[in-house]
Amino acid sequence: MFRKFGVLMGLAILLSACQPSPTFLEPASSISNHEANLYRIILIMALVVFVLVEGALILILVRDRKRANNEKLPAQIHSNMRLEVTWTVIPILLVIVLFIMTVQTVNAVAAPSHLKSDLNIRVVGHRWWWEFDYPDLGIVTANELHIPKGATVQVQLESVDVIHSFWVPQLSGKTDVVPGQHNTMWLTSDQVGEYLGQCAEFCGTEHALMRFKVIVDSQQDFDAWVANQQKPAYQPQTEDEQAGYMEVTGACAACHSLDPSDLNTKKVGPNLAHLFSRSTFAGGTFDLNEENLRSWLADTQAMKPGNDMDIKILPKTRDQIISYLLNLK
Amino acid sequence: MTIQAQGMSHRRELGANGLLSWIMTVDHKRIGILYLFSAFIFFLVGGTEALLMRIQLAQPDNKFLSPEAYNQIFTMHGTTMIFLVVMPLAAGFGNYLVPLMIGARDMAFPKLNALSYWTFLFGGVFMYSSFLFGGAPNDGWFSYAPLTEKLYSPTHGMDFWVMGILMLGLATTIGSINFIVTIIQLRAPGMTLTKIPLFVWTTFVTSFLAVFSLPSLTTAVLLLLLDRQLGAHFYNTAEGGTALLWQHLFWFFGHPEVYILILPAMGIVSMVIPVFSSKPLFGYAAVVFSTIAIGFLGFTVWAHHMFATGMPTVSLLFFSADSFLIGVPTGVKIFAWMGTMWKGKLRFTSPMLFAIGFVALFLIGGLDGIHLAVVPVDWQITDSYYVVAHIHYVLFGGAIFGIFSGIYYWFPKMTGRLLNESLGKWHFWLLFIGMNLVFMPMHVLGIEGMPRRIYTYGPGRGWELWNFVETIGAFIIAVGIALFVINYIVTMLKAPTHEEDPWDGFTLEWTTSSPPPAYNFAEIPSVRSRRPLWDRKHPELADWRNEA
Numbered sequence: 001m002f003r004k005f006g007v008l009m010g011l012a013i014l015l016s017a018c019q020p021s022p023t024f025l026e027p028a029s030s031i032s033n034h035e036a037n038l039y040r041i042i043l044i045m046a047l048v049v050f051v052l053v054e055g056a057l058i059l060i061l062v063r064d065r066k067r068a069n070n071e072k073l074p075a076q077i078h079s080n081m082r083l084e085v086t087w088t089v090i091p092i093l094l095v096i097v098l099f100i101m102t103v104q105t106v107n108a109v110a111a112p113s114h115l116k117s118d119l120n121i122r123v124v125g126h127r128w129w130w131e132f133d134y135p136d137l138g139i140v141t142a143n144e145l146h147i148p149k150g151a152t153v154q155v156q157l158e159s160v161d162v163i164h165s166f167w168v169p170q171l172s173g174k175t176d177v178v179p180g181q182h183n184t185m186w187l188t189s190d191q192v193g194e195y196l197g198q199c200a201e202f203c204g205t206e207h208a209l210m211r212f213k214v215i216v217d218s219q220q221d222f223d224a225w226v227a228n229q230q231k232p233a234y235q236p237q238t239e240d241e242q243a244g245y246m247e248v249t250g251a252c253a254a255c256h257s258l259d260p261s262d263l264n265t266k267k268v269g270p271n272l273a274h275l276f277s278r279s280t281f282a283g284g285t286f287d288l289n290e291e292n293l294r295s296w297l298a299d300t301q302a303m304k305p306g307n308d309m310d311i312k313i314l315p316k317t318r319d320q321i322i323s324y325l326l327n328l329k
Numbered sequence: 330m331t332i333q334a335q336g337m338s339h340r341r342e343l344g345a346n347g348l349l350s351w352i353m354t355v356d357h358k359r360i361g362i363l364y365l366f367s368a369f370i371f372f373l374v375g376g377t378e379a380l381l382m383r384i385q386l387a388q389p390d391n392k393f394l395s396p397e398a399y400n401q402i403f404t405m406h407g408t409t410m411i412f413l414v415v416m417p418l419a420a421g422f423g424n425y426l427v428p429l430m431i432g433a434r435d436m437a438f439p440k441l442n443a444l445s446y447w448t449f450l451f452g453g454v455f456m457y458s459s460f461l462f463g464g465a466p467n468d469g470w471f472s473y474a475p476l477t478e479k480l481y482s483p484t485h486g487m488d489f490w491v492m493g494i495l496m497l498g499l500a501t502t503i504g505s506i507n508f509i510v511t512i513i514q515l516r517a518p519g520m521t522l523t524k525i526p527l528f529v530w531t532t533f534v535t536s537f538l539a540v541f542s543l544p545s546l547t548t549a550v551l552l553l554l555l556d557r558q559l560g561a562h563f564y565n566t567a568e569g570g571t572a573l574l575w576q577h578l579f580w581f582f583g584h585p586e587v588y589i590l591i592l593p594a595m596g597i598v599s600m601v602i603p604v605f606s607s608k609p610l611f612g613y614a615a616v617v618f619s620t621i622a623i624g625f626l627g628f629t630v631w632a633h634h635m636f637a638t639g640m641p642t643v644s645l646l647f648f649s650a651d652s653f654l655i656g657v658p659t660g661v662k663i664f665a666w667m668g669t670m671w672k673g674k675l676r677f678t679s680p681m682l683f684a685i686g687f688v689a690l691f692l693i694g695g696l697d698g699i700h701l702a703v704v705p706v707d708w709q710i711t712d713s714y715y716v717v718a719h720i721h722y723v724l725f726g727g728a729i730f731g732i733f734s735g736i737y738y739w740f741p742k743m744t745g746r747l748l749n750e751s752l753g754k755w756h757f758w759l760l761f762i763g764m765n766l767v768f769m770p771m772h773v774l775g776i777e778g779m780p781r782r783i784y785t786y787g788p789g790r791g792w793e794l795w796n797f798v799e800t801i802g803a804f805i806i807a808v809g810i811a812l813f814v815i816n817y818i819v820t821m822l823k824a825p826t827h828e829e830d831p832w833d834g835f836t837l838e839w840t841t842s843s844p845p846p847a848y849n850f851a852e853i854p855s856v857r858s859r860r861p862l863w864d865r866k867h868p869e870l871a872d873w874r875n876e877a
Binding site: 020021022023024025032034035038039042043046049050053054056057060061064065066070072073074075076077078079080083084087088091092095098099101102103105106109110127161162163165167169172173174175176178179180181183184196198199200201202203204205206207208209211285305306 | 396397475481570571572573612646649657660661664667668670674675676688693696699704705706713776778780783787790792870
């Protein structure tokens with residue numbers, strides 16, 4: 001019976017998982033793995049209690065229903081000390097076991113005391129996008145965090161406005177990003193791949209569109225990515241590009257930096273130096289391609305209502321800007 | 330019945346049936362009905378908001394609601410269901426039933442009682458009027474700072490929320506003090522604390538919870554008011570304020586609040602199950618002690634809402650341990666209800682079905698809640714749809730099912746009419762099936778990484794199917810609720826039967842006419858046991874011969 005239920009549950013989850021979900025039950029890190037294992041153990045304990053108690057309830061309901069013509073009064077039992085002590089003590093024992101398992105797992109996923117960080121990253125929450133700074137490497141990027149496989153990465157979380165929460169289910173549980181407070185967490189993964197993340201603390205209008213990814217690269221790919229990010233931004237070649245460049249370093253520069261090493265700028269928009277090395281934009285929401293970028297610059301508020309980029313750009317200027325941005329590989 | 334006739338003529342003498350008589354009333358029964366009726370209207374509003382959200386989330390990238398609208402609606406859904414539905418529904422039952430159950434003629438302070446109701450109603454209407462003045466509150470019922478600061482929430486929505494919460498808190502505080510004094514002072518002769526009906530006990534403990542937890546909310550909200558209106562910096566981190574101050578103050582209220590919402594429903598279920606099992610409540614003392622234990626422990630677990638905020642490990646484990654502990658008295662209650670039904674003579678009437686539904690669903694809300702107390706697992710599932718599933722098993726499967734049980738059970742007492750039983754059973758099954766369709770899949774979505782409070786989600790994350798199923802479930806619930814409204818209208822159109830004791834009840838409210846006269850009892854009853862009416866019906870098996 002129990003196995004059958006498990007199979008049914010499994011089927012249901014499979015049905016919905018025609019596409020891969022960002023679930024911690026398919027962990028790509030030791031942290032999420034520990035969390036998933038503990039989750040499963042407790043799920044099984046809970047299911048056993050569920051089956052026993054609901055089963056007993058159904059048994060009582062079927063057996064003790066009033067039958068026709070039964071006018072006899074049931075025995076008037078007020079209490080039974082032994083029984084009541086039993087069903088108080090058993091749950092107490094169970095929660096002691098649960099607590100011990102909790103302590104063990106908290107210790108297992110906590111940053112090791114001898115933690116030697118291979119890479120330091122500063123995550124900055126903005127309404128509604130993510131800034132990722134690599135202070136030791138002198139680079140800054142947005143919405144797509146690259147880390148090398150196998151490295152121990154120490155992450156410092158800051159917010160420039162309200163509370164956000166950093167969550168990549170397959171790599172780690174949530175840590176809140178609280179303004180005025182420096183929370184830290186750590187990441188590590190042995191599996192190359194892309195892992196979806198999303199802001200998990202309600203942060204206003206576009207909380208739903210504050211997504212990101214963590215990309216675990218092989219060391220080689222990571223080094224290549226860093227080398228590219230450290231290069232200065234593309235210099236304009238054609239006339240259109242030149243005109244676009246003037247805009248990007250002019251009006252746009254009020255909010256966007258074009259200097260790839262421009263950490264701590266306090267600018268409200270993401271760094272554009274290597275924009276097209278990323279695959280998404282606007283808080284990891286839209287695929288980054290010419291068509292989407294054109295609609296974005298035409299009317300940012302239609303695509304992501306409420307975002308801080310509340311501007312309208314004339315079609316000609318728009319084309320010039322895009323002709324330049326397309327080269328920011 | 331002479332008492333009933335007296336009651337009727339008494340009413341007529343006062344000429345007391347016009348609208349004005351309801352506005353001017355200080356009769357605890359009428360105030361109770363006003364509470365129940367107003368809160369039910371708010372329930373329909375909050376339910377409609379839930380339907381709008383489910384339509385928006387039925388498919389990915391849906392454009393049915395704008396983000397601004399969705400955020401206002403989910404904020405008002407939570408605020409409504411907690412402050413304008415479950416709390417006042419419990420207050421309505423408390424007002425109507427506590428004096429009847431303890432053999433009193435009214436509450437201790439009838440005029441304060443009226444003040445409490447009208448303050449609540451004004452607070453609720455005031456909050457909703459924000460829709461007419463530039464937008465409703467939109468930062469969630471939890472309203473985390475600093476998002477609520479004027480810089481990030483410039484509309485007046487949050488100001489309406491702040492003022493509304495202050496009024497609702499005031500109403501609840503007044504009402505709670507009234508309950509406490511009534512229960513201590515006005516019990517009938519012989520009704521010692523060990524003999525009061527369980528619903529009175531839960532109202533008693535709930536009132537203490539409210540009186541001791543609301544000051545924390547009031548403080549939190551007043552500081553926010555100062556920040557927003559006078560430029561103070563309590564939560565303004567840019568000027569040295571503390572973001573987490575709000576969370577500590579809010580959850581120091583917010584967790585006891587969960588028990589304020591669920592304990593009265595537990596009290597109702599503890600009244601209904603014995604009657605329809607023809608047995609006394611199994612382990613009365615244990616149920617009372619577990620209620621008191623929940624009352625105390627409820628104040629020591631607030632930070633389990635904050636496991637991801639970066640607290641030190643020792644604090645995490647302290648709050649985790651306490652959260653586990655609070656499961657023990659809750660388990661005691663579930664076993665007590667099952668022990669009551671054990672070898673009873675079960676009658677599956679509508680009130681009983683809802684009470685059984687409560688036990689079955691609340692158990693799920695207890696078991697899935699364990700995961701949230703396990704710190705490392707909580708880091709994964711907090712602020713995901715898993716939590717939405719959990720709170721709805723507790724507050725819909727629990728509180729709302731308990732309240733419907735109470736409505737079916739005491740409706741004949743309040744109106745002299747029995748609600749239609751077939752419609753009642755349809756209502757139950759639609760709600761039971763619908764709620765499981767809506768809220769069971771939310772566990773899966775939370776596990777699959779879907780955060781809560783998002784107005785939309787992209788395709789390709791495997792969230793489409795369950796979101797669609799949930800929307801279907803929501804409409805099944807809506808049909809069930811519509812049947813209840815129809816049942817109410819149909820029943821009220823019929824002539825009353827004025828049955829005094831249609832369910833073969835146990836407690837004092839069934840010894841007077843239906844509806845009871847303004848003065849409740851012609852003669853104040855004297856009490857020798859927990860089931861005074863049972864004793865009268867079965868003198869040879871009277872409880873006072875057997876009670877320990």
